[in-house]
Amino acid sequence: MLRNLLLYISLxxxxxxxxxxxxxxxxxxxxxxxxxxxxxxxxxxxxQTQPADLLRNEIIYAVEPNTGAxxxxxxxxxxxxxVIVKMPDNMTGDVELLVEDPDCGGLIPIANLGSRSxxxxxxxxxxxxxxxxxxxxxxxxxxxxxxxxxxxxSPQDRSYxxxxxxxxKHFLSNPDGSPIDEDPSTPEIDTTFFDSKFLDxxxxxxxxxxxxxxxxxSLFHNNPVSGVVDFENNYIQIFIDRTGNPRVGxxxxxxxxxxxxxxxxxxxxxxxGACIENPSLNQRQNLMVLTSQLTGHQLMxxxxxxxxx
Numbered sequence: 001m002l003r004n005l006l007l008y009i010s011l012x013x014x015x016x017x018x019x020x021x022x023x024x025x026x027x028x029x030x031x032x033x034x035x036x037x038x039x040x041x042x043x044x045x046x047x048q049t050q051p052a053d054l055l056r057n058e059i060i061y062a063v064e065p066n067t068g069a070x071x072x073x074x075x076x077x078x079x080x081x082x083v084i085v086k087m088p089d090n091m092t093g094d095v096e097l098l099v100e101d102p103d104c105g106g107l108i109p110i111a112n113l114g115s116r117s118x119x120x121x122x123x124x125x126x127x128x129x130x131x132x133x134x135x136x137x138x139x140x141x142x143x144x145x146x147x148x149x150x151x152x153x154s155p156q157d158r159s160y161x162x163x164x165x166x167x168x169k170h171f172l173s174n175p176d177g178s179p180i181d182e183d184p185s186t187p188e189i190d191t192t193f194f195d196s197k198f199l200d201x202x203x204x205x206x207x208x209x210x211x212x213x214x215x216x217x218s219l220f221h222n223n224p225v226s227g228v229v230d231f232e233n234n235y236i237q238i239f240i241d242r243t244g245n246p247r248v249g250x251x252x253x254x255x256x257x258x259x260x261x262x263x264x265x266x267x268x269x270x271x272x273g274a275c276i277e278n279p280s281l282n283q284r285q286n287l288m289v290l291t292s293q294l295t296g297h298q299l300m301x302x303x304x305x306x307x308x309x
Contacts (some may be wrong), residue, residue, distance in 0.1 A: 039113060039115055133156070
């Protein structure tokens with residue numbers, strides 16, 4: 001009896017040692033940072049590592065919170081940035097992201113993310129602006145100056161608008177620095193005038209009334225906007241002041257740039273129109289993508305009116 005017990009103990013010890021494989025030393029040391037901490041199910045997120053290409057060729061999984069199933073996610077690599085992964089549709093809850101260990105096998109945890117339903121973000125004072133479901137990585141180094149005066153609308157919620165007021169009158173200058181007039185024979189714009197110049201104080205965030213009959217848009221209605229537009233370096237920084245709204249009570253900073261239409265994956269986002277898409281309009285050419293410095297979410301806007309409409 002004792003002899004059989006010793007045999008079983010010896011076999012168990014051998015199996016345990018063989019499974020540990022102490023000679024295996026993984027080369028995949030992952031310290032990952034996510035672009036956001038809460039996402040809409042099915043949207044893209046950026047995973048950044050050092051170096052940026054650490055996860056370029058690795059397989060990434062999301063753990064289904066309810067079943068524990070490990071679901072392989074789609075991903076794409078962005079040079080010098082990291083990998084962009086698409087969260088599985090209909091996966092909601094606290095999701096753990098794992099990467100396949102190429103050296104030792106098994107899966108290594110790299111990050112945790114709150115994956116939420118669309119309803120979670122509706123009328124949520126912590127996420128006021130419409131959420132762009134794809135990650136846009138702008139590549140334009142600079143752009144020719146444009147008059148940004150007028151409404152800029154989100155294709156994700158076509159009732160959401162930023163109005164930039166009197167930009168051309170106050171911030172496009174003649175070579176001598178004087179404001180231009182509305183005469184079409186105005187001299188060529190001096191683009192250096194845009195460095196560190198603030199938007200007109202009459203700029204604001206607002207809800208398009210005709211679109212909001214069946215929704216509460218009070219979170220983003222009539223909030224002052226200020227900021228900087230630098231065409232030479234393609235740099236936009238704006239501040240949306242919601243301190244007058246008791247449900248929000250904060251200023252949210254956004255940083256971004258103008259983007260080329262070819263950088264937008266979903267062509268439907270380029271269709272013009274307030275309230276609803278209007279395919280009769282030309283494809284939108286004037287686009288900006290701004291990233292909230294509070295939530296990490298991106299906001300895409302197109303200029304409502306452009307030449308040819």
